[in-house]
Amino acid sequence: MAFQINIDNGGTLTDVCIMSDDGVKKTKVLTTPYDLSKCFFEGLQKASETLYGAEDVKRLLEEVELIRYSTTQGTNAICERKGPKLGLVLDASSGDLPQALRTHDPDVYDALVGDRVAFVDTTVLDTTEAEVEIVKTINQLTAKGANRLVICFGGSDFHAAEDLVKKIVLRKYPRHLLGAVPVLYASDLTVDRDAERRAWSALINSFLHTSMEAFLFQAENRLREYRTKNPLLIFRNDGDASRVAKTVAIKTYSSGPRGGMEGLKTFSGLYGFRDAVSIDVGGTTTDIGQCTDGKVADIRRGNVEGISVSFPLCEISSAGAGGSSVFKAADGAIAIGPESVGALPGPACFGRGGKEATITDASLLAGLLDPASYFGGGMGLDATRAEAAVMANVAEPLGLDLDAAVLAMSAAFETKIAGELHRFTKIAPDTVLMAFGGAGPLNACGVAEKAGIKRVAIPAMAAVFSAYGIGTCDVSQRYVVGLEAHDTKTLRAAIDTLTKKAARDMFAEGFDEGSYTVTARLVAETPEGDVVHDLDEMAEFPSALASATAVELELNAVKSLRHASGDAVSVKRGTKAKPADTRKVLVPEQGRIDLPVYHLNAMTPGDYAQGPAILEEDYFTARVPAGWTLVVSDAGDVILDREE
Template identity: 80%
Template sequence: MAFQINIDNGGTLTDVCIMSDEGVKKTKVLTTPYDLSKCFFEGLQKASETLYGAEDVKRLLEEVELIRYSTTQGTNAICERKGPKLGLILDQAATDLAEALRAHDPDVYDALVGDRVAYIDAAILDAPEAEVEIVKTINELTAKGANRLVVSFGGTGFHANEDKVKKVVLRKYPRHLLGAVPVLYASDLTVDRAPERRAWSALINAFLHTSMEAFLFQAENRLRDYRTKNPLLIFRNDGDASRVAKTVAIKTYSSGPRGGMEGMRGFANMYGFRDAVSIDVGGTTTDIGQCTDGKVAEIRRGHVEGISVSFPLCEISSAGAGGSSVFKAKDGAIAIGPESVGALPGPACFGRGGKEATITDASLLSGLLDPGSYFGGGMGLDAARAEAAVMANVGTPLGLDLDQTVQAMSDAFETKIAAELHRFTTISADTVLMAFGGAGPLNACGVADKAGIKRVAIPAMAAVFSAYGIGSCNVSQNYAVDLAEHTSEALKSTLDSLRQKAARDMFAEGFEEGSYAVSARLVAQSGDRETVHELNGSESFPAEMAGADAVELELSAVKSLRKGEAKQVAVSRKAAAKADGTRNVLVPEQGRIDLPVYRLNTMQPGDFAAGPAILEEDYFTARIPAGWTFTVSEAGDVILDREE
């Protein structure tokens, strides 16, 4: 049986989706932040148990066709400001650049760089004193605590000047010595001529690179021990994948959420949703995106934490509020995040030593979560620990009793996510809210009410939807070079060079030349205006671009693995759903009452029911408030409508 495994590593849980011709299966494991390769292989172990009924990783890795991996590690690292201390070396002629970079986001800049900035006069790089000046600058930054350096020069000769610095650094700090200093040169990463974008791209990449490199190569090496026939593929924010050695760290930023957006695009097409917004609620963040007319928003110069960078990225916004985000009393109100308890120690109710309050603790105390069925029945929940954390951090400081505290935490969470939806997306009367991630469905209707949205969709694969979404990705390699001469001869020569590079890289991915598609385009920059010209096989330089300030040649090699779009799915009410039991739940304005509990696994297409109620699946729970009705679609997904 040929099958594919998709793994989405989150801050608290790691999701595993197993796809084959016989259907889709899923499982989850706790993320192990101290060693991500541990939860990676625990995910493979549980996948083998799911497939074979007993753990057999060796057989799994012999039979698997593809393993795709995405991670929110980069997103969480930026959100929580956890990473190496960077030193930044700039051209002395651009002394205002550091302040311009800081102006984009003072908090992120101070967390990554702070006062670890130094300047080198590009005019002396050809002089004998260049070595002394460069060594002095590096020593100054490392003495301030920098353990990784970024060199980003400005001006038209930035690439040549950075190369001169590189030669000195390699000579004075050779890589075979323990005293070697890791240095990233912005021109090695991007040819973007905008100095602020280029510098920020290099800083963010350097911030993410170290931990991702260590984990991903370790995971790949462990796979080699099992003689896995295909390399581990890393899913990127541009919607495609590549092997570890050919993946740039910054392109993994929000790659997990991008998987959710790919799933969202297919889901919206199946149900004919013209406008859909999403909340992907994980442990550390809630990722928000929008899909309009079947298209996911992506821009050529993407954003990380609102900061413009040089690479195309999907427009996904991450709010620092998730199932493991810390709730606390502050100035007489409830503050949420951006700190997270992660998987270790996790929410207090996990019983792993956590003492902070989280929405997971509040949901347990409100009666929404069943300690016996949570996490597929694989994790017991401790209500006493949850109550102690909730009251100590929120209830007692605000003078609230337990029920008031739990309700206030739920309201604060829903209000924050609704506000973030309005901040990052455009909501209209036609907007559908898609809720996924392990905690996405839980408060989805409450968020929709506060955001003014009348329809909510919960995919049957909601709990592992990002892992499910990356199952449709292609394998690709992308290149961008600055075209020094604006002539057809220069264009042809550069195209030939890039095609050869693409052929080598795609062969390393396992694809022979001719088995993948190659496309190229020119992007001309004149002032602040960019013009795109698709080459479509032509090797002639367009005359209208001859006078441009700069022209980049972009080439893409893509091996398509995507299947055709799914058929349209109908939603119609056929029979009243039968509840599997009741649960005593805290309901606004009604207190604690018994609510019917519906199990999605036992329901049939066309089954429907009205709130207030609880809807459950092995790995997610959804509160259905009064005024909402849900219907199970032909595909087993859940569509909820606000009754007028």
């Protein structure tokens, strides 16, 4: 049996989706942040148990066609400011650049760089004084605690100036020495002429590089021990995948959420949603996106935490509020995140040493979560520890009893996410809220009510939806170079160089020439803005772009693995569902009352139920408030509508 495995590594849980001709199966494991390769292989172990009924990783890796991996670790690292201390080296004429960089996001800049900035007189780089200047600069930054350096020069010849520094650094700090400090040259990463974007791109890439490199190469090496026939593919934030060795760290930022957006596009097409906004609630963040008329917005110069960078990124906003985000009292109100308890120690109710209050603890105390069935029955929950955390961090500081504190936490969480939806997306009367991620469905209807949305969609694969969404991504390599002259000869020479590079890189991915497509386009900077010109096989330089300020050639080599489906899914109310159980749940203004509990796995297409109620699946729980009706679609997904 041929199958594929998709793994989405989150801050608290790691999701595994197994796709084959027989259907889709899923499982989850706890993320091990101290060693991400551990939860990676635990995910493979559980996948083999799911497939074969007993653990057999060797057989799994012999039979699997593809392993795709995405991660939110980059997003979480930026959000929580956890990473190496960077030193920034600029040219002497860029004295105003540090302040300009800081204005993008003072907190992120101070966390990544702070005062670890030095300036180099580029006019001495080709003189005998250059070595002394560079060594002095590097020693100055390392003395301030920098353990990675970023070189980013301005001016039109920034690439040549950075190359001169590179030669000196290789001579004075050869890489085989233990004391060699990793150095990233911004011009090696991007040819973007905008110094601020180029510098931020290099800083963020360098910040993420260490942890990503250590884990991904370790995971790949362990896979080689099993003689896996195909390499590990890293799902990137541009919607495609590539091998570890051909992926830059910044491309892993928000790659997990991008998987969810790929799923959102497919889901919207199946159900005919004109406009859908999504909340992907994980352990550390809630990722918010939007799909309108079958498209999600890709920005050529994307944003990381609101910071403009040189690379294209999907428009996804990451709010620092998730299932493991810390709740605390501040100035007489509830403050949420951005700190997270993560997988270790996790929410207090996990019984792993956590003492901070989280929405997971509040949901348990409200009766929404069943300790016996949570996490597929694979994890017991401790209500006593949850109560202690909520009382100490929220209830007592705010002068509330336990039930009032639990309701206040739920309302604060829903209000925060609804506010982020309005801040980042445009909500119309026909907008549908799609909720996924392990904690996405739980408060989805409450978020929708506060955001003014009347329909909520919960995929059957909601708990592993980002892993599910990366299942049909393409394998690609993308290249960008600046054209020194605006003419056909220069253009064709550049295309020839990049095409040969693409052939080498795609061969390394396992694809021969002719088995993938190559497309190219020009992007010109003009006084009126960017102008895009797609190139055909003739590759003539357009005369209309001859006077452009700058022109970049973008070349993409893509091996398509996607399989489009023209199927449509219907949602028709049929038989009223029978509850599997009842549960006493804390309900606003009603106290604790018995509510029916419906198990999605026992429901069939057309089954419907009305709130107030609880909907459960192995790995997610959804609260259905009064006034909402749920229907199971032909595909087994759940559509909830708010009655007028």
